[in-house]
Amino acid sequence: MKIATYTSHDIMSKKSTAGMKQRWEEMGHTVYPYHIDSNPVDLFCFNTKHYQMYTNALNKAEEIGADIIFFDNLLNCPEYLLAELEVRPNYKPKVAFLFAMRESYKSLARANVLGKLVNMPQVKVALIESAIGKELDPPDNWKQINPKMDKCRYIFDRINEDPIEFKKDKLLARIKYGIPNDKFVLLFFGRLTFSKGIDVLAKAMEKVDDDVLLFITARSFFLDFDFDPHTVFDKMRNVKFVDRLIENDELGDVYSSCDAAVIPYRWTYTYGTSGIPFQAAMADRPFISPDIYPISAFTQKFRLGPTFIREDVDSLVEAIHYTKNNYNNIIKSARFKEFLKDTTTLKELAEMVIE
Numbered sequence: 001m002k003i004a005t006y007t008s009h010d011i012m013s014k015k016s017t018a019g020m021k022q023r024w025e026e027m028g029h030t031v032y033p034y035h036i037d038s039n040p041v042d043l044f045c046f047n048t049k050h051y052q053m054y055t056n057a058l059n060k061a062e063e064i065g066a067d068i069i070f071f072d073n074l075l076n077c078p079e080y081l082l083a084e085l086e087v088r089p090n091y092k093p094k095v096a097f098l099f100a101m102r103e104s105y106k107s108l109a110r111a112n113v114l115g116k117l118v119n120m121p122q123v124k125v126a127l128i129e130s131a132i133g134k135e136l137d138p139p140d141n142w143k144q145i146n147p148k149m150d151k152c153r154y155i156f157d158r159i160n161e162d163p164i165e166f167k168k169d170k171l172l173a174r175i176k177y178g179i180p181n182d183k184f185v186l187l188f189f190g191r192l193t194f195s196k197g198i199d200v201l202a203k204a205m206e207k208v209d210d211d212v213l214l215f216i217t218a219r220s221f222f223l224d225f226d227f228d229p230h231t232v233f234d235k236m237r238n239v240k241f242v243d244r245l246i247e248n249d250e251l252g253d254v255y256s257s258c259d260a261a262v263i264p265y266r267w268t269y270t271y272g273t274s275g276i277p278f279q280a281a282m283a284d285r286p287f288i289s290p291d292i293y294p295i296s297a298f299t300q301k302f303r304l305g306p307t308f309i310r311e312d313v314d315s316l317v318e319a320i321h322y323t324k325n326n327y328n329n330i331i332k333s334a335r336f337k338e339f340l341k342d343t344t345t346l347k348e349l350a351e352m353v354i355e
Contacts, residue, residue: 001029001354004061004069004093006054008046008076009037015160015248016072019346024354034060046076054081061093070353071097074129074273078110082117094124096353098155101128102272105139115147123151127352129273131157132294132301133342139271153352155344159278161251163340166283168256179240179257183213184324186288187258189246189276192218194225197264197290197311202232204264204316205239212320214262216241217254255283260305260323262288263295267310277304278343281336286327288319302339305330 003024007017014035021031034057036042045053053076061069075081075097085091104111118126130136134154174181192198198216205214220229220243233239246254255261261280265272270292277295280287286305289295296307306322309315323330 001068002032002064002066003029003354004032004034004064004066006057006069006071007033007035008073009043016158016346019160020072020350023347023350029354032064032066049077051080053077054084058084062091066093068124068354069093069095073098075099078117079113082113082120085120085122091122095122096125098127098129100130100271100273101136101139101142102270104142105271106268108141108144111141111145115145118147118151125353126152128152128154129157130154130294131273131277131298136294155349155352156342157273157275157278157344158346158349159343161248161279161282163282166252166255166279168252170256173253173257176253177215177240177242177257179213179215182211184211185258186212186214186320187255187261188214188216189254189261190218192220192223192227192229195266195268197266198229199227200311200313200316201262201264203313204320205236207313207317208238208320209324212238212324214239215258217246219243219245251279252283255279255285258285259327260286260288263290264316265290265292265310267292278340281339284336286323286330286334288323298339302335303333304339
């Protein structure tokens with residue numbers, strides 16, 4: 001079987017592609033990764049969400065006679081893929097893709113597009129990524145559209161790392177980043193977007209105890225709203241901001257340096273997925289999370305840390321102080337290893353696409 005993949009320039013997607021490619025080749029298949037980095041036009045289309053972002057990859061898959069084309073990151077613009085398939089009624093490669101319910105929760109229009117895409121005859125399988133897998137209760141918009149669920153498979157979130165990579169010495173990790181050893185350290189890792197609530201966390205840090213320090217590792221150019229992290233954080237005594245890309249082999253040091261991770265996400269992250277809880281759990285670190293579904297569901301199920309009222313600064317401050325003051329008890333009761341069992345391996349994902 002010939003398998004084509006559409007791979008974005010995201011680090012996680014590249015690692016997923018490599019892992020799945022290895023498994024497919026072990027099974028005797030031939031894999032043709034289509035990396036958009038190698039084509040400036042495709043990279044431009046992806047970054048600007050241009051309506052032709054999938055055109056060249058679809059053409060290439062058909063040109064090489066692929067049996068399947070797999071889109072290996074959460075589908076960015078399902079409306080573009082739907083439009084492409086509508087004008088390609090005889091498209092030969094079967095299409096497989098990943099998506100999450102976050103957009104369907106917020107928009108009936110997006111649920112309608114995804115439903116139509118799932119129902120297209122060219123689509124072989126649509127994998128729904130969720131941190132709670134089959135336990136996910138779909139949003140009302142999805143239920144109203146009622147697409148063909150026999151084409152859908154629920155999967156747990158993917159992890160691309162080995163937990164052993166996250167078991168580093170805390171003191172050495174703090175020395176590496178210039179973090180004082182006498183502080184209770186919170187970690188914010190990821191893009192500085194509006195939906196991730198970095199501005200909510202900034203306001204909370206103005207109210208926390210003096211012995212709490214926030215360690216931020218992020219690139220400032222990912223901003224999608226009027227917020228300058230350097231203007232805000234550089235003048236704050238209790239914030240350490242590292243403005244650079246953190247490579248995968250450095251993640252263990254980053255997470256080992258902290259006492260707990262914090263994800264101050266807004267309501268717009270409801271039904272969303274996040275790699276932060278899994279990475280924190282691999283480092284045996286609790287995390288502070290908002291009361292949004294399904295994050296709150298698995299947080300409570302596995303006792304991974306406290307939740308706070310989303311977008312409520314005082315509630316977040318209370319959760320931070322609770323974590324600091326009850327840290328040992330939280331660590332003892334947390335079920336990190338059990339939580340990490342609820343993941344989809346790249347081997348399993350590769351098999352699901354072609355089964």
